[in-house]
Amino acid sequence: MSQGVYGLMAEFGDVGELVTAARKAREAGYVHLDAYTPFPVEELDEALDLHHTRLPMLVLIGGIIGGLAGFGLQYWTTVIDYPINVGGRPLFSWPAFIPVTFECTILGAGLTAVLGMLGLNGLPQPYHPVFNVPRFALASRDRFFLCIEARDPKFDIDETWGFLSRLQPRQVSQVDA
Amino acid sequence: MANGTQIPRDERRSLSSHLPPVVQPGHTMASVTDKISSVVLTRQTPRAWFIGLAISFSLTMLLLVAVTYLLAKGTGIWGVNIPVAWAFAIINFVWWIGIGHAGTLISAILLLLRQEWRTSINRFAEAMTLFAVACAGLYPLLHMGRPWLAYWLFPYPNTMGMWPQFRSPLVWDVFAVSTYLLVSLLFWFIGLIPDLATLRDRSPSRVGRFVYGLLAMGWRGSARHWHRYEMAYLLLAGLSTPLVVSVHTIVSFDFAVAQLPGWHATVFPPYFVAGAIYAGFAMVMILAIPLRRFYGLQDFVTMRHLDNMARITLATGMFVAYGYMMETFMAWYSGSIFESALMTNRFSGPYAAWYWALLVFNVLIPQALWFTRVRSSTVALFLIAVSVSIGMWLERFIIVVVSLHRDFLPSSWGMYYPTFWDWAMYLGSIGLFFSLLFLFLRFLPMISIFEMRTLLPGAEVKEENP
Known part of the structure; x- marks a missing residue:
């Protein structure tokens, strides 16, 4: 060498x-x-x-974390921390939480795909x-x-x-x- | 073409031999690279670019004036009032965000469907998405009345002890649009990295090498990097496809979840998504037709692209026409007097002229796309695309204003008239969109260079003794 x-x-x-x-x-x-x-x-x-490549697995994990975080945030705010009684309707109205959960899943997975690709490739690399x-x-x-x-x-x-x-x-x- | 991998390239070419090619023959990797990067790097900036930027930048200044006056005086400077409290702000929001959707469709859905022709139009279509979403985002923000408190929409722990109402479609909108903007930006940037490396390696100026080098992040085209890159790109395309459908579905929920006649309809989500793609492809044609002419890119954006886009425009236009038909049918079939009163009001009320204009611009004129002669004329395509853009704007006007101005009780009816400031905001956002687009054309490659290379005959691997 x-x-x-x-x-x-x-x-x-x-x-x-x-x-x-x-x-x-x-x-x-x-x-x-x-x-x-x-x-x-x-x-x-x-x-x-x-x-x-580990990327697809990372993206899956990123998506699951994003989705759980989004759903958890909505559950915690609407049921536990800030419950509002609207005509006696249930606090845990999960169907209304689906759109935000979905968007958070995509956001988590998308960010992981980009940052994961760059990270695994060792970019940015100035020299x-x-x-x-x-x-x-x-x-x-x-x-x-x-x-x-x-x-x-x-x-x-x-x-x-x-x-x-x-x-x-x-x-x-x-x-x- | 869905199982394009199984068919060898030569055979595929002969299958579609009656169509114009995706790239004009005779180009090599060097010529494609030089031609596209020269627009950014060496060639003299065309005079038309300066004129175009001057006009659109003046309109952006109009936007600045309109926004400043709005912040000083409040939303009262617009024509909005009860009962029509949404008007231009929401019309333009939906119009812009719909235009953006074609960019994602081209970059993601057509990639998954292995439509190779998407390659030469995806970059500027994605840029169009970003700028359109940026323009769209302005409107709900400024419509809030106190835009400086916009961050209240986001869930963050605050001293008021309150959280956003997650059962409201308006909060869903915040999540959908901001996710869409962020993912589109990342998708666009990831696609740019290898081309930024090309610009870094070819830029004659020190500043160019530094800036493009910084943005390219040290990309060197390593096979290991490409391997992960292709995987990330494919995954992002797979994620963007449901995302784009969800975004316009959620935008349609802003209306469909309300009880108002004309809004409360189950057809809204698919009809909105189809309308978005329709408007978006029209905008891609409005941009592509002059661009290929002024920058001499007819070799890369060929008649094949325009023909394909015209076909998609026609198909989605038919979905939209079906949506109009279903709205009318349901108004009659539901037996609800409020629904049928709304339809009568659309057909013959004070805004009837706008509704008939919508049908002419959006349904009647685009039927010309059935004819091959029309699809092979750039002038005709451009004019039809403009007609669709106007038509889609009118559609949102009909949905927002005509539904709001007469609801259940005649005592609460009213009229809406746009003011100067409504129009100033609208024209200003068009100016902002085109200013951003002109800057993009000047500083970044408007066609994906590395993807164009893969379409050339030289990109085929022919091994002597495998």
Whole structure:
């Protein structure tokens, strides 16, 4: 493992080449690698084995908490803390509480979806080594990048460089940490 | 198209080969990126933009004057009084919030239905939603009389020892509209993040790189991030779909829960939701037709989009027409003298001209959309969309004013006449809406760049030896 190096990055001009390269890198035994694309590529999830995400479970929990909080608030205020007798009608008039409970459920789930996605992705992140590669600016336009990280046990700067070069990329560059 | 994943892209294309394409052929990822981002980054701001902003900003200043005068004098400056105490404030609230709904429909429901054509119109339709909801929110707030106490609507522990009345649709409204605004804002912002990263990487100015970089939050297009991003986006779409239906349902409860003839009707929730989508698609067309022309975006917002939107407008217009029919039928079938008196009053009372105008603008004129020739003419579509917008405003006028001005007892009947300040507030909110929209066009990409990339042939994964 080399000091001051985050990893090695290969640039591709075609999304198919990137997916093939990612699959080959995993077959070669690399584990700490990531692909960078200008749009979501479903095939990469499979090539990089990205199947599990906790996000849907978090969103479900967020929604349930939101709904319970909304319903609980209405129950507590109208039945316990501030009961108003309107012609002897029941205080616990739960059907009237449904709209607000529903909105609170959506609010809880929606906030969790957004904050959860950002949190699990580690965003906002002001600095990341991949931006040290000048050509990486094209990752948000029309280029595709594969980065093998230096923390990978199999990483060796010369050997990995050779491996990436054999995948016929447009360019291989070193990513400074 | 609902099971679009199963059909290969080429086949899908041949199935719809008789339709104009969603993106004109010949575009690459670079050209799509450059074309859309250049509107924000490099190209000279068109003169029409300055003229448009100047006009809408002047109207916003009119709003400022109207609001200031309102705060100084009170709601008495409007034509509202007993029996018509709601009038323009609630008409405009419902009109604006309805317009907003098409944005959510395009961004969420059409995403879940895998309608790829939504991609080039969803961004500005979502922006339209936000600005329309912002305009809508002004009205109930200012209608309260003492808007500086608006926070009393929210449940917070206070020294008065009181809580909001959760059995009231007006409190439901507070929750529905504020949730809707917040979730729409998040949905829009999440959709913007990858495009903000594109602008950050392409901006020629230091300020641009800093501001877009700050907003993009360090987005780098990592496959791991995209994986969660797509999941979050899909979940938000799934959450927004029932949300948008619930919001207009709750808005219709403001009326339907009351006992008043003309309001107390079970058809209100579905009829309001359909009307909202109807008005919203009309507004998307009003915006899209000039935009694609002035910014030269005919390659991305094609005749296919306009045709599809025209079809949805026609379909939802038929729902709305059915709603009118059912209201009339129920007035007769219920056998209630108050209901039938209301209908007679609509047809031949003092506001009858408004009701017949509503039928012409909202039911008769949009029937032209049955014809392919009309759907392929941008001028005709624009004019029909304007007609629908006017018609939907008249619909809310009929519902609010005509129902209120004559209720059960003739001794409490009255008339409503809008004052200068009513109109000033209305025009002012239109000005605010367009000012925000012009600023959005100048500073943010009006079409989702990353989603457009996925529609290109180059986005298909062709592996040599899988």
